[in-house]
Amino acid sequence: xxxxxxxxxxxxxxxxxxxxxxxxxxxxxxxxxxxxxxxxxxxxxxxxxxxxxxxxxxxxxxxxxxxxxxxxxxxxxxxxxxxxxxxxxxxxxxxxxxxxxxxxxxxxxxxxxxxxxxxxxxxxxxxxxxxxxxxxxxxxxxxxxxxxxxxxxxxxxxxxxxxxxxxxxxxxxxxxxxxxxxxxxxxxxxxxxxxxxxxxxxxxxxxxxxxxxxxxxxxxxxxxxxxxxxxxxxxxxxxxxxxxxxxxxxxxxxxxxxxxxxxxxxxxxxxxxxxxxxxxxxxxxxxxxxxxxxxxxxxxxxxx
Amino acid sequence: xxxxxxxxxxxxxxxxxxxxxxxxxxxxxxxxxxxxxxxxxxxxxxxxxxxxxxxxxxxxxxxxxxxxxxxxxxxxxxxxxxxxxxxxxxxxxxxxxxxxxxxxxxxxxxxxxxxxxxxxxxxxxxxxxxxxxxxxxxxxxxxxxxxxxxxxxxxxxxxxxxxxxxxxxxxxxxxxxxxxxxxxxxxxxxxxxxxxxxxxxxxxxxxxxxxxxxxxxxxxxxxxxxxxxxxxxxxxxxxxxxxxxxxxxxxxxxxxxxxxxxxxxxxxxxxxxxxxxxxxxxxxxxxxxxxxxxxxxxxxxxxxxxxxxxxxxxxxxxxxxxxxxxxxxxxxxxxxxxxxxxxxxxxxxxxxxxxxxxxxxxxxxxxxxxxxxxxxxxxxxxxxxxxxxxxxxxxxxxxxxxxxxxxxxxxxxxxxxxxxxxxxxxxxxxxxxxxxxxxxxxxxxxxxxxxxxxxxxxxxxxxxx
Numbered sequence: 001x002x003x004x005x006x007x008x009x010x011x012x013x014x015x016x017x018x019x020x021x022x023x024x025x026x027x028x029x030x031x032x033x034x035x036x037x038x039x040x041x042x043x044x045x046x047x048x049x050x051x052x053x054x055x056x057x058x059x060x061x062x063x064x065x066x067x068x069x070x071x072x073x074x075x076x077x078x079x080x081x082x083x084x085x086x087x088x089x090x091x092x093x094x095x096x097x098x099x100x101x102x103x104x105x106x107x108x109x110x111x112x113x114x115x116x117x118x119x120x121x122x123x124x125x126x127x128x129x130x131x132x133x134x135x136x137x138x139x140x141x142x143x144x145x146x147x148x149x150x151x152x153x154x155x156x157x158x159x160x161x162x163x164x165x166x167x168x169x170x171x172x173x174x175x176x177x178x179x180x181x182x183x184x185x186x187x188x189x190x191x192x193x194x195x196x197x198x199x200x201x202x203x204x205x206x207x208x209x210x211x212x213x214x215x216x217x218x219x220x221x222x223x224x225x226x227x228x229x230x231x232x233x234x235x236x237x238x239x240x241x242x243x244x245x246x247x248x249x250x251x252x253x254x255x256x257x258x259x260x261x262x263x264x265x266x267x268x269x270x271x272x273x274x275x276x277x278x279x280x281x282x283x284x285x286x287x288x289x290x291x292x293x294x295x296x297x298x299x300x301x302x303x304x
Numbered sequence: 305x306x307x308x309x310x311x312x313x314x315x316x317x318x319x320x321x322x323x324x325x326x327x328x329x330x331x332x333x334x335x336x337x338x339x340x341x342x343x344x345x346x347x348x349x350x351x352x353x354x355x356x357x358x359x360x361x362x363x364x365x366x367x368x369x370x371x372x373x374x375x376x377x378x379x380x381x382x383x384x385x386x387x388x389x390x391x392x393x394x395x396x397x398x399x400x401x402x403x404x405x406x407x408x409x410x411x412x413x414x415x416x417x418x419x420x421x422x423x424x425x426x427x428x429x430x431x432x433x434x435x436x437x438x439x440x441x442x443x444x445x446x447x448x449x450x451x452x453x454x455x456x457x458x459x460x461x462x463x464x465x466x467x468x469x470x471x472x473x474x475x476x477x478x479x480x481x482x483x484x485x486x487x488x489x490x491x492x493x494x495x496x497x498x499x500x501x502x503x504x505x506x507x508x509x510x511x512x513x514x515x516x517x518x519x520x521x522x523x524x525x526x527x528x529x530x531x532x533x534x535x536x537x538x539x540x541x542x543x544x545x546x547x548x549x550x551x552x553x554x555x556x557x558x559x560x561x562x563x564x565x566x567x568x569x570x571x572x573x574x575x576x577x578x579x580x581x582x583x584x585x586x587x588x589x590x591x592x593x594x595x596x597x598x599x600x601x602x603x604x605x606x607x608x609x610x611x612x613x614x615x616x617x618x619x620x621x622x623x624x625x626x627x628x629x630x631x632x633x634x635x636x637x638x639x640x641x642x643x644x645x646x647x648x649x650x651x652x653x654x655x656x657x658x659x660x661x662x663x664x665x666x667x668x669x670x671x672x673x674x675x676x677x678x679x680x681x682x683x684x685x686x687x688x689x690x691x692x693x694x695x696x697x698x699x700x701x702x703x704x705x706x707x708x709x710x711x712x713x714x715x716x717x718x719x720x721x722x723x724x725x726x727x728x729x730x731x732x733x734x735x736x737x738x739x740x741x742x743x744x745x746x747x748x749x750x751x752x753x754x755x756x757x758x759x760x761x762x763x764x765x766x767x768x769x
Contacts, residue, residue, distance in 0.1 A: 157325065245663065248682055260324040264686040267325065267693075270625040271685055278620070278663060 001065050008032035015040040022299055024048060028066055031073035038076065044302045047077040052090050055215040056141055071095050079298060083107050083218040084239020090215075103298055106243050108288030109223040117197060119205040121164070121189075130161045130266050133206035133230070135199065135221055136213075138169035143212035143235060143252045145171075145178060150212075152182045153259035158266065159187070166191040166202055203228035207272070208265045212252050213238050222247055226283060231275035233261050243286050246279035306539050307584040307592070308575060309502065311377040311474070312551035313451070314399075315417055316352070316384040317656035319343050319677055320684075323691045332698065334691040335651065342677030346391050353392045356555035361398040363554075363569050368405045374572045375407035375583045378551070379451050382415030382438050383654055396442070403443045409585035410439055412447035412470060418653035419453055419617060421461055422604065423631040431650065432468075449473065449586040453655050455504065455548065455607035456614065459600065462493035462501065470499060472590040474548060476607045477503030481599055488542025492595035500590045501599055504548040504607060508534060513549035517562030525563065528570040536578050543593050544584065548607070609664070617658040622685045627658050629692055633699065640702040648695060652688070660684035 011033035015023075023041070025034030026048040038045040053066040074080060074095050080102045082088045088104050091097045119125055132151070136142050144165065151163045165175065165188065172190075179188045194202055203209065209225035211234040218239040222232035226247075234241055235252035248261045265272055321337035337343040367374045378399070388396040402408045414420060415435040420428035440446055449472040450465045457475035465473045477487025487503035511531065515521045523530065535545050550557060558564040575581055584592060608616045618624050630652055637649045660676045661684045678684040 153326075245680070246682075249680060256324070256326075260326065261686065263325040264690065268622075268625070268685070268689055270621050271682060271689075274621040274663075275682065 008036040012036040044078040087217040117201040120201040150258035314551040315381040360554040377409040379411040381417035466499035489596040491599040532574040
């Protein structure tokens with residue numbers, strides 16, 4: 001929090017000295033800096049929302065300090081960019097922002113073909129086990145507890161399925177406890193936080209990636225998984241659900257349906273292949289270039 | 305002389321409910337969704353009845369009563385008729401009343417609105433027969449002109465129709481096969497001598513079916529006078545204007561507030577103001593005019609999308625997987641001899657199930673999204689394949705029983721109760737050779753050994769020993 005105010009002071013100083021046309025500030029830590037630069041320079045301000053205090057907290061226990069900064073800065077901004085309609089709805093309904101002020105610019109994704117790695121968890125694969133992957137922070141926002149509940153339902157039908165949880169976070173302890181109490185220790189693996197090649201290897205080894213987020217402004221993980229040739233099941237409470245057709249979608253709380261779709265993916269390989277093939281092709285329509293063009297257009301309109 | 309041949313297609317599928325993997329083996333009902341979603345068949349039929357069937361039939365009845373020249377054709381899928389009988393009997397009665405006028409022709413079709421002709425001709429023939437029986441019993445008539453699901457057509461289908469006594473068959477008047485020629489005449493399929501093809505004038509048909517309510521269309525708002533003028537302009541260069549469209553155009557695809565009902569109400573009188581313009585049913589059309597040339601359609605032609613082919617039903621891998629899995633079960637399903645199983649399998653052949661799995665997200669894709677009760681093509685595929693898996697399980701169960709019954713009767717072991725053999729068969733699965741078994745079973749087993757070894761179940765259990 002202090003950091004945000006320090007940024008604001010510095011931004012005011014810089015804005016006094018430098019020559020520029022537009023202020024574009026990303027995420028709440030930079031909002032105050034954007035606002036003070038605007039006050040000093042009188043230039044138009046764009047705030048770019050990648051997440052809100054409501055996402056982090058999954059709607060409970062919203063940090064009042066951050067919420068206050070968000071609300072006040074949104075009032076001062078000339079334009080607000082959100083990474084999805086999902087996030088636009090949040091700032092309109094929760095922060096009271098005028099919807100006309102908000103522009104949605106979906107994130108893009110990198111479309112270079114990643115190198116293939118030798119599979120990880122080879123022992124399990126050789127035994128014919130199927131791997132369902134969660135990759136992300138283990139926090140209340142991410143819905144890992146719903147993932148574990150779905151795992152229980154899946155394993156009841158098909159004990160041959162292994163669920164890998166890759167990531168760390170303040171809820172990890174609670175999730176481990178849940179795995180134990182649901183007697184899932186044999187079927188759930190905690191891989192820790194994986195990065196770089198280890199993470200890519202895991203993407204490539206998985207049969208399905210699940211992103212069960214309770215509230216996800218965008219969500220790049222399913223796009224990354226697709227690039228690595230793995231289809232995804234994502235929660236409807238995510239921004240990326242607005243731009244992805246070739247994924248399975250489910251309400252994060254609908255554990256029964258989540259389990260149904262996990263099992264269906266394993267039962268029907270033709271569907272899995274089509275989701276990957278057509279999904280990869282569709283990634284080209286979700287490019288960073290298109291996102292950049294939209295932002296440039298926004299700049300032009302503000303400068304008119 | 306120019307005649308107008310209107311034809312409206314009435315169809316409702318039995319949509320598969322959200323059937324989950326967990327339901328396989330536990331739930332034999334696939335079409336009984338009772339939530340307030342668009343998968344609830346009763347709800348949809350009642351909704352469309354209010355928006356389309358009831359008000360449109362009322363207008364059509366008035367038109368028949370007031371214009372002695374007015375006539376048209378209807379086609380019904382058996383799946384729609386069944387649902388009218390079940391959910392909205394008054395709608396069925398109003399259709400029966402229209403047909404009783406003698407000026408409304410009913411066309412032949414497959415009962416299940418399926419693509420069976422392209423996957424199994426014998427199955428197709430059974431569905432056409434079933435349809436004919438249904439039409440006969442509900443309307444007291446026998447169709448003489450054929451139309452196939454989604455107006456799908458090919459040379460060999462026309463040949464089949466000729467061989468089976470139909471006078472005419474309907475197809476899309478598509479430029480790819482017509483070339484410079486006009487759809488406003490009758491044509492003959494190659495290798496056929498008698499049957500004639502009625503070609504849909506897709507420009508004039510789609511002006512009503514697709515464009516009528518489109519405010520961005522240059523001819524919006526379309527009046528009956530303007531439209532009649534377009535039709536009259538074909539005097540001298542055509543004989544029949546074939547206007548083929550979904551019945552649900554009236555009130556469902558084009559809502560009441562577009563003015564579609566007023567348009568329909570006034571069209572016949574405006575059209576027949578021209579002294580040389582009147583209406584004909586398809587059979588009358590076929591009997592009135594000669595074919596002016598041969599139309600050669602070696603590949604499947606439909607009335608769908610801009611492609612006019614089957615790609616909306618079989619264009620992607622999940623669609624092909626689902627449809628091939630369905631038709632792949634044919635001999636096993638028929639072997640059961642179980643009417644309920646066979647009928648359920650046929651209801652799964654309805655083309656709509658495959659249409660919902662379409663992923664052509666171009667301009668056409670929007671139409672598909674609009675007509676699908678599922679949230680995604682993958683949701684449609686999962687529900688369908690789960691239901692089909694359950695059906696396969698039921699089929700296997702019955703056929704296994706039949707195989708055992710068959711082998712027992714073959715060797716005439718009359719004193720052995722069939723049920724007991726089956727029960728024993730199930731028990732043996734759990735037991736090994738060493739477990740003591742009743743002596744009669746050993747005697748029976750040795751005497752029947754050669755027979756039982758033909759059954760995969762027994763050869764497997766031996767391997768385990």
